[in-house]
Amino acid sequence: MKSLAVLAVYLIGSSRQAAVSSRQANNANLPPLKFNADGKFQITIFSDMHFGMYSWLPRGQKEDKKTTKVMNDILDYERPDLVVMNGDLINGDGTFAHNSTHYIDQIVKPMVDRKLTWASTYGNHDHQLNLPAKGVFEREHLWPGSRTRRMVPGLAAGVSNYYLPVYPATCDPEKDGDKCAPELLLWFFDSRGGYYHSSVEKTRTPQPNWVDASVVEWFRKTNAELKCRYRKIIPSLAFSHIPINATDAVQKHWDPRRHPGINDEVGVAMQGQGWCPEGKHDWPRCKYGGQDVPFMQALSKTKGMMGLFYGHDHGNTWCYKWNGDIAGMPVPGNGMNLCFGQHTGYGGYGDWIRGARELVISQDKLKDRVFESHMRLESGEVVGSITLNATYNHDIYPATPNQKTYL
Numbered sequence: 258m259k260s261l262a263v264l265a266v267y268l269i270g271s272s273r274q275a276a277v278s279s280r281q282a283n284n285a286n287l288p289p290l291k292f293n294a295d296g297k298f299q300i301t302i303f304s305d306m307h308f309g310m311y312s313w314l315p316r317g318q319k320e321d322k323k324t325t326k327v328m329n330d331i332l333d334y335e336r337p338d339l340v341v342m343n344g345d346l347i348n349g350d351g352t353f354a355h356n357s358t359h360y361i362d363q364i365v366k367p368m369v370d371r372k373l374t375w376a377s378t379y380g381n382h383d384h385q386l387n388l389p390a391k392g393v394f395e396r397e398h399l400w401p402g403s404r405t406r407r408m409v410p411g412l413a414a415g416v417s418n419y420y421l422p423v424y425p426a427t428c429d430p431e432k433d434g435d436k437c438a439p440e441l442l443l444w445f446f447d448s449r450g451g452y453y454h455s456s457v458e459k460t461r462t463p464q465p466n467w468v469d470a471s472v473v474e475w476f477r478k479t480n481a482e483l484k485c486r487y488r489k490i491i492p493s494l495a496f497s498h499i500p501i502n503a504t505d506a507v508q509k510h511w512d513p514r515r516h517p518g519i520n521d522e523v524g525v526a527m528q529g530q531g532w533c534p535e536g537k538h539d540w541p542r543c544k545y546g547g548q549d550v551p552f553m554q555a556l557s558k559t560k561g562m563m564g565l566f567y568g569h570d571h572g573n574t575w576c577y578k579w580n581g582d583i584a585g586m587p588v589p590g591n592g593m594n595l596c597f598g599q600h601t602g603y604g605g606y607g608d609w610i611r612g613a614r615e616l617v618i619s620q621d622k623l624k625d626r627v628f629e630s631h632m633r634l635e636s637g638e639v640v641g642s643i644t645l646n647a648t649y650n651h652d653i654y655p656a657t658p659n660q661k662t663y664l
């Protein structure tokens with residue numbers, strides 16, 4: 258009997274080991290992302306979950322189960338093909354070094370339970386003295402379904418810089434090679450910020466809060482290579498946690514019926530905020546240092562770029578089409594849409610109703626660079642349904658009610 262019990266323990270132990278290692282191996286072999294047979298591809302964007310807030314706060318980590326419920330409910334309503342977690346997954350300024358990345362296990366569970374696949378960008382709260390974004394990345398890959406990659410080397414680049422191709426339903430890049438060209442490219446950028454991890458700097462040293470020049474260069478080069486390889490411009494979407502300065506410029510033209518959404522935070526917290534033009538962090542003396550200009554230029558010069566999605570400001574949820582010259586902006590827009598998400602977490606500041614931005618992309622509308630979006634709220638309600646087409650900014654929609662949900 259005793260030896261059987263020992264054997265049982267041994268078997269349970271080893272199957273657990275096997276589960277962990279096969280999980281790690283699986284993500285390299287995830288099937289390519291594809292449009293469905295009906296020509297649609299849907300993305301759910303979760304923003305600013307802020308798991309692991311200081312446990313002594315009213316908004317502490319005991320509230321995280323509410324965030325999990327928001328995620329579970331939204332995934333059941335929407336059944337997306339891909340989930341994007343657009344930064345501030347963990348509130349790393351309040352977590353302990355010994356287990357700061359472990360919150361990922363709870364964060365990815367709604368997707369793992371449904372065998373869904375996801376892709377992350379990291380936010381300023383994922384880059385902290387006690388929380389290395391690199392560790393968040395490694396923890397994600399203990400679970401089956403993470404497509405988060407790291408394509409740009411070097412400390413300055415941050416971690417979550419990569420792209421994902423989405424192929425048509427009718428071909429398979431693994432069998433058909435380059436004859437199966439992507440229909441859509443998804444680009445992910447690490448806007449960094451927060452603080453360097455203690456393995457880099459022992460004291461809390463601010464980390465630049467913009468997409469690094471090395472990443473902009475990689476984006477330009479890789480995009481040009483893809484255009485050459487497939488002999489076409491591939492429509493694309495981009496994700497980055499912190500908004501760009503153009504968002505601050507277009508906010509002055511926000512109209513509740515043309516840009517449905519909440520607009521409670523006037524003065525966007527943007528890349529380069531708190532940094533002086535010469536590169537020193539000095540808040541509040543330096544409001545904005547202009548370090549995101551190369552990123553904005555690269556985006557606005559990218560043919561086929563249809564939208565940039567960010568979080569960071571929990572009280573803003575609108576989209577604006579950045580077209581032509583905007584007063585005061587040195588970089589003209591190319592018609593790409595600049596969109597906030599919806600605050601998903603019960604962690605993080607603000608009581609605006611929790612939810613997610615949904616992107617519904619139809620293959621047949623991509624030639625016109627058109628796609629659809631709406632917000633799915635924790636109440637189950639859908640608000641802010643828009644068509645991001647040539648006349649967005651001019652079309653009239655119902656204004657989004659400014660709802661709140663408290664703890």
Ligand SMILES: *[C@@H]1O[C@H](CO)[C@@H](O)[C@H](O)[C@H]1NC(C)=O
Pocket residue numbers: 312353356359360
């Ligand atoms: C991390 O450890 C602390 C205690 O040191 C505990 O309160 C917290 O719940 C732990 N978090 C996770 C995700 O394991």
Ligand SMILES: *[C@@H]1O[C@H](CO)[C@@H](O)[C@H](O)[C@H]1NC(C)=O
Pocket residue numbers: 502503505506507547550584585586587588
């Ligand atoms: C940033 O946006 C403001 C408008 O909010 C604009 O006046 C300024 O010129 C912009 N700066 C850069 C470098 O884009």
Ligand SMILES: *[C@@H]1O[C@H](CO)[C@@H](O)[C@H](O)[C@H]1NC(C)=O
Pocket residue numbers: 644646647648649652
């Ligand atoms: C864009 O979409 C809106 C809403 O569906 C519609 O009213 C408008 O006519 C469309 N514009 C174009 C150019 O198709």
